[in-house]
Amino acid sequence: MSARATEQRLTVADGELVLRVSVASDRGTVRAVNEDAVLAEAPVFAVADGMGGHALGDRASAAAVAALRAVLPADRPATTSEVREAVRRANADVRRVGGQSMAGTTLAAVVLVDPAAWMVVHVGDSRVYGWDGRVLHRLTSDHSLVQELQDAGIIDAEQAQRHPDRNVVTRALGPHDTALPDVRVLDLRLPGDEPALLLCSDGLTRELDDAAIAGMLADGADAHDLVEAAVRAGGHDNVSAVIVRPEFAGLAEPPVDEQTLDRMLGTELEDTRPRRHS
Structure with missing residues (x-):
């Protein structure tokens, strides 16, 4: 297993934001290669889960993460246009990895953007959660066959965990010329006394349900x-997680309203989930 914890600082419009970040990734007990890739360097935090077999999956996820690192700034919040360009670049680079073969990767990313907000970008079945110190909130909806079956009322959550097609994703970076991520914008000040953001590949949620994650x-x-814990529970897939715990002490209240968040989304990325962290 690879794991690390860091304290990162980033200057935002109303002061300095302190981020306590922990990262871990493991190939699990079954897979020969870890096809997950993670990025945890403010202002961008991301988990990518590669697809296409061990010959391509690890290269696809690495290409997506490398594109985010190359396009997004390293010393300041990003702009929404930079996030859009990073997603386009990631999709194009994953397509080049595949060549004549099929390669793809999920992407769950959270980016600090101006003015004083978090942008969540998501495609596939890797997830982003919000934690307010008491309750775990799922901020993304899986792009997967079993999620579509759940949404249609055909199966429930327990059946989804056992479904033979639970690994089938309906969106990813790489298979098509244009990526179709879901996007939402959150207030910089996340709710709760001890807020956190959790990004993870499906290797975590395959072994631990939301209640188990919340308890931990x-x-x-x-x-x-x-x-x-996920590896101990079976580790049937690669497992990766990034936890970001922001500290707002001494940080002025950012003057961001709902209309500002609306404008930040623009029209080039698809906003399919509620914008507010609730």
Whole structure:
């Protein structure tokens, strides 16, 4: 397992934001290669889960993460146009990895953007959660066959965990010329006394349900703890997690309203989920 914890600082419009970040990734107990890739360098945090077999999956996820790192700034919040360009670049680079073969990757990313907000960009079945210190909120909806079956009322959540096609995703970076991510914008000040953002591949949620994850976060778990628990529970897939815990002490209240968040989304990325973190 690879794991690390860092304290990162980023200057935003109303002061300095302190981010306590933990990252962990493991190939699990079945897979020969870890096809997940993670990025945790403010202002961007991301998990990508490669597809296309071990010959291509690890290269696809690595290409997506490398594109985000190359396009997005390293010392300031990004602009929404930079996020759009990063997603386009990631999709194009993953397509080049595949060549004549089929390669793809999921992407779950959270980017600090001006003015004082978090942008969530998501495609596939990797997830982003919000934690307010008591309740775990799922901020993304899986692009997967079983999620579509759940949404249609054909199966329930328990049946989805056992469904033979639970690994089939309906959107990814790479298969098509244009990526179709879901996008939402959150206030910089996340709710709760001890807020956090959790990004993870489906190797985590395959082994631990939301209640188990919430219980561990309530006990102070970091990314290493979550990944270790998923591996102990079976580790049937690669497992990756990134936890970002922002500290707002001494940070002025950012003057961002709902109309500002609306304008930040623009028209080039698809906004299919509620914008507010609730």
